[in-house]
Every structure is written in C-alpha cells, then in structure tokens.
Amino acid sequence: MKRFFSLLVVLIVTAACTGQQTISTEQLFPTTVGSFLRTGGPYTEPETGVESATYAGPEGTAMLQVRFVGEENVDYALNNLPALATNVEPDEALGERKGVFFTYGVTEHAAWGNGDWVFVLTASSDAARRIFIAGYGF
Structure with missing residues (x-):
C-alpha cells in the first residue's frame, strides 16, 4: 500500500475544492469492466476520501482509484505524478480522456x-491496463 502513497497525496492535495458529487459509486465501479470482474471494494479510504476497487481478469489485475477534486484541480493532479514515475506519456488507448500512461x-x-x-x-x-481502459466508461 505504501507505493500508492505518492498517488494518494496528489489526490488529497487536489481535493481542496469539492462540490456536489453526481456520479454514483455503482457507476464509478461497475461489477464488470470488459473481461475484468470486481474482486474487492468499492471502499473509501477514510483519511483521504479516495474511492478504490480491485479487479481481476485474464490479462492480470487492476486497482482503480477515484477522487472528486473539482474541474479546476484536475490539471494540477495530472501534472504532479510521483517523482519516480517513468515512461510518462499520453497514449492513444486513453481515447478522448485527458491523461497519461506511466510506470x-x-x-x-x-x-x-x-x-x-x-x-x-x-x-x-500493460495488457491489463489497456484492456481495462478500453472497457471502462469514464
């Protein structure tokens, strides 16, 4: 869980302005995403407010973490990845989503x-990442 600390810090810092959440937990964390089945969660980390769920599929495992931060804070979060992140780059697998892949x-x-x-x-x-994203609706 320690390796997620840096990512969680970014999500916490960007949570300064939170408003009304209109998307349900069931929408954020469906039971199935493509060939992946939800195996844990969703649960909310009490200290951070980060919502998480774990999934497993033929390609591997995935953990999805989600945080409502307000639109004005999204760019900040995406531009403050952990210092040890490598291979940071946009990828066509994200489709219309604004974001990056990284290791x-x-x-x-x-x-x-x-x-x-x-x-x-x-x-x-990488296959698990790409296939999960292809089946995920947000």
Whole structure:
C-alpha cells in the first residue's frame, strides 16, 4: 500500500475544492469492466476520501482509484505524478480522456481526468491496463 502513497497525496492535495458529487459509486465501479470482474471494494479510504476497487481478469489485475477534486484541480493532479514515475506519456488507448500512461515501481499506471474527477489505474501488466481502459466508461 505504501507505493500508492505518492498517488494518494496528489489526490488529497487536489481535493481542496469539492462540490456536489453526481456520479454514483455503482457507476464509478461497475461489477464488470470488459473481461475484468470486481474482486474487492468499492471502499473509501477514510483519511483521504479516495474511492478504490480491485479487479481481476485474464490479462492480470487492476486497482482503480477515484477522487472528486473539482474541474479546476484536475490539471494540477495530472501534472504532479510521483517523482519516480517513468515512461510518462499520453497514449492513444486513453481515447478522448485527458491523461497519461506511466510506470511506477513494477506496475503500469494510467491517470486521467473526466470533469470533476481524477482516475488512477494501477495494473499488473500493460495488457491489463489497456484492456481495462478500453472497457471502462469514464
């Protein structure tokens, strides 16, 4: 869980202005995302307000972390990835989403914003990251 600390800090810092959330937890964390099944969560980290769920599929595992930050804070969150993040670059797999792919430690990540929300996906492989994102609606 320590490796997520840097990502959580960014999400917490950007939470200064929060407003009314209009998207339900069920919408953010569907039971299935493409070939992935939700295996844990969703749960909310009490200290940070970050909502998380874990998924497993044939391509590997994925953890999705979501935080309502307000649209004015999304760019800040996306521009303040952990200092040790490598291979930071946009990727066509994100489609219309504004965000980046990156590697942090031994896991593959994607971070993107959608309206007032910031999403961080941690996946066990590049294939898991790409296939999860292709099936995810936000």
